[in-house]
Amino acid sequence: MNLNRTPIAVTEAVERVVSGIAPLPVETVSYTESYGRILAQDLEASMDVPRFDKSAMDGFAIRAEDSAGASGENRISFKVAAEVPAGATSDYELKENEAFRIMTGAPVPKSADAVVMFEQTRQNGGSFSIRKPFEPGENIALQGEECRSGDIIVPAGTFINPGTVAALATFGYKDVQVHRQPVVGILATGSELVDIEAPLEIGKIRNSNGPMVESQLQRMNIEARRYALEADDFETLLQRVREMLDEVDAIITTGGVSVGDYDHLPKLYEALGAKELFNKVGMRPGSVTTVSMLGDIPMFGLSGNPSACYTGFELFARPAFLKMMGHDRIFAPVLDAVLDGDFKKANPFTRFVRAEIDYIEGRVHAKPAGFNKSNAVTSIAKSNGIIVLPGGTRGFGKGDGVKVMMTDMTTGIDHFDI
Ligand SMILES: Nc1nc2c(c(=O)[nH]1)N[C@H]1C(S)=C(S)[C@@H](COP(=O)(O)OP(=O)(O)OC[C@H]3O[C@@H](n4cnc5c(N)ncnc54)[C@H](O)[C@@H]3O)O[C@H]1N2
Ligand code: MOO
Ligand SMILES: [Mg+2]
Numbered sequence: 001m002n003l004n005r006t007p008i009a010v011t012e013a014v015e016r017v018v019s020g021i022a023p024l025p026v027e028t029v030s031y032t033e034s035y036g037r038i039l040a041q042d043l044e045a046s047m048d049v050p051r052f053d054k055s056a057m058d059g060f061a062i063r064a065e066d067s068a069g070a071s072g073e074n075r076i077s078f079k080v081a082a083e084v085p086a087g088a089t090s091d092y093e094l095k096e097n098e099a100f101r102i103m104t105g106a107p108v109p110k111s112a113d114a115v116v117m118f119e120q121t122r123q124n125g126g127s128f129s130i131r132k133p134f135e136p137g138e139n140i141a142l143q144g145e146e147c148r149s150g151d152i153i154v155p156a157g158t159f160i161n162p163g164t165v166a167a168l169a170t171f172g173y174k175d176v177q178v179h180r181q182p183v184v185g186i187l188a189t190g191s192e193l194v195d196i197e198a199p200l201e202i203g204k205i206r207n208s209n210g211p212m213v214e215s216q217l218q219r220m221n222i223e224a225r226r227y228a229l230e231a232d233d234f235e236t237l238l239q240r241v242r243e244m245l246d247e248v249d250a251i252i253t254t255g256g257v258s259v260g261d262y263d264h265l266p267k268l269y270e271a272l273g274a275k276e277l278f279n280k281v282g283m284r285p286g287s288v289t290t291v292s293m294l295g296d297i298p299m300f301g302l303s304g305n306p307s308a309c310y311t312g313f314e315l316f317a318r319p320a321f322l323k324m325m326g327h328d329r330i331f332a333p334v335l336d337a338v339l340d341g342d343f344k345k346a347n348p349f350t351r352f353v354r355a356e357i358d359y360i361e362g363r364v365h366a367k368p369a370g371f372n373k374s375n376a377v378t379s380i381a382k383s384n385g386i387i388v389l390p391g392g393t394r395g396f397g398k399g400d401g402v403k404v405m406m407t408d409m410t411t412g413i414d415h416f417d418i
Contacts, residue, residue, distance in 0.1 A: 007280040013277070014315060017316050018323055023324060027178060029175065035160055060099040062112055069133065076129060078098060084101070099116075113140070115140055153167050182249040182324045183223070195229065212306065219410065237265075250324070251298075251300065253265055257289065257301040286309075303374070307373070315352070337365060337403070338402075339397070340365050354372060357384050384407075
């Protein structure tokens with residue numbers, strides 16, 4: 001075994017992973033099932049929106065010219081000639097000082113060109129008067145003002161959000177082309193691991209990485225294929241990984257990637273003939289994270305230590321899977337934040353600290369979420385982002401400016417401050 005691994009920079013490691021990943025083939029899904037997938041086609045407007053000139057208000061549609069000269073002293077009166085509820089129109093030709101009673105969303109009939117809100121009138125039976133002149137087009141949403149037939153509304157590569165679903169419905173896309181979701185196999189390795197039902201005998205611990213990684217995938221709308229826990233036995237592990245390779249698009253293992261006597265994953269990649277992208281990264285936690293490619297199947301050898309496992313997933317596996325899904329924005333958003341903690345000791349490696357991100361008096365604050373060593377579990381439970389402390393010769397203190405990766409956009413903050 002190679003005990004002297006050469007660390008590479010985090011950015012270089014991320015680049016090595018994502019540059020070897022290609023989007024998966026395209027499939028068709030119903031628009032009602034498309035939320036969370038990635039568009040594999042440009043979404044083209046199949047018509048103008050609005051499709052017709054429509055009233056933006058409840059009121060009266062008039063000929064603007066008939067309102068010329070109206071004022072408080074010179075109110076101009078109109079007679080209601082016909083009604084236009086939403087979902088209907090009228091072919092009636094307005095004559096001088098006639099109006100339609102019209103509701104919001106209804107097509108403005110051809111013979112009218114402005115809409116007067118009810119609140120701008122004084123009504124009297126079948127007629128009303130106004131005290132100001134109206135411009136042609138006033139209170140009318142014009143045909144095509146939002147977009148024109150043929151416009152590209154949402155380009156391929158975009159995450160389908162609720163607004164995209166609304167656009168699919170608007171333009172009549174019953175079916176939509178998306179990239180296939182990756183099938184990801186998860187294998188937790190370690191002779192010390194037991195499932196949640198099993199008794200905790202001496203030296204045993206519960207497998208937390210397996211379920212954690214599965215939820216990290218669920219958060220991305222990806223279904224995991226879960227494999228049974230495996231002890232640290234080289235032959236069994238090799239056989240199991242060979243089986244997985246036939247069934248999945250990517251493999252995540254946890255544990256067994258370091259230099260211990262029972263850390264078999266590095267030898268296993270070699271035995272499979274996989275191409276190792278790196279086996280040491282200049283980061284803490286997760287320095288031993290190892291990623292290999294076998295053909296187009298990435299194998300993420302995440303560290304067994306929970307915080308290292310979590311961080312390795314967010315840094316390397318997540319962008320790779322988003323790229324497989326066809327996404328064109330594969331990295332977690334990064335914000336500038338004020339550090340609410342002390343890290344006085346300099347560290348040559350880049351540190352990733354699970355953090356609580358908050359917004360206080362106009363600034364983003366990042367507070368370490370508790371015990372933050374590589375083996376920590378509880379700080380992951382309390383975090384909604386990750387502080388990045390660059391490696392180097394200096395430490396960091398309260399009030400320093402730092403970057404934070406927003407890895408958990410499903411949580412918010414505890415107060416409304418806009
Ligand atoms: N001589 C050296 N020893 C170690 C080095 C090194 O560079 N030289 N690196 C250390 C670092 S850093 C880390 S991180 C760990 C990584 O270890 P492995 O990835 O090989 O993982 P294991 O040895 O299997 O387990 C480590 C730790 O995590 C616990 N674990 C494992 N799987 C799970 C799971 N599914 N759920 C919860 N906890 C899990 C395991 O019991 C161990 O305590 O290596 C250092 N050693
Ligand atoms: O890989 Mo280890 O987590 O750097 O502590
Ligand atoms: Mg180990």
